[in-house]
Amino acid sequence: MSVDKEKYYEILAGLGDKAQLIAVSKTKPAEDIKELYNLGQRDFGENYVQELVDKQTTLPADIRWHFIGHLQSNKVKYIAPFVHLIHGVDSLRLLKEIDKQAARSGRVIACLLQVFIAREETKFGLDEQELAEVMKVFTHDGAEESGSGELKNVRVAGLMGMASFTEDPEKIRSEFRTLRSLFDKYFSSAAVPDTPSILSMGMSGDYKIAVEEGSNMVRIGSLLFGKRG
């Protein structure tokens, strides 16, 4: 199975400068990644730590690797030296571990907080109250409360979410809208001046709706690489 080049260009043209494309290459061989790389793609997303580490060591060094899966605390150390963006952070505990491992690598790692928006499904993520609690640590007041000096090696760059797996576009749209409003609340340019924040939402089946609802980063796998076995 190889890459659908026409689809790649079609997606890029559709996204324009509204959203960045992360090519989700999980379970796909290095040759497929190389094919898309040769067309100019540099941002790739992976779900499994071991697979990501294996690919990172064999593929070109200028690839920006995104970890989009559920990350276990004890595995952070394997990706901390090189990972570009961790999309699925769903606890303060995990954020602290990323901070610790980032410090060991002398890096600041950008992270997105994953918010649970798919009401009928068990997907990972913070609910609104948990999100508020994590964000408190990062606001000026919160940092003082929790003792500043903490979490210097992580940067909470925005939010990530997955909509329900459904044929109902209005349900998907309303879930994305919920995420967008939380994003505006915590990451609007007024709240976070100077750094453009990231709203990572949208996959092969729903990325167009996601972009209409304000996504600026989409994670697309099967449309580019074909269905996963």
Ligand SMILES: *Cc1c(COP(=O)(O)O)cnc(C)c1O
């Ligand atoms: C697999 C995966 C994707 C890509 O899914 P497709 O439907 O193949 O585009 C995007 N985001 C996450 C978190 C994933 O696990």
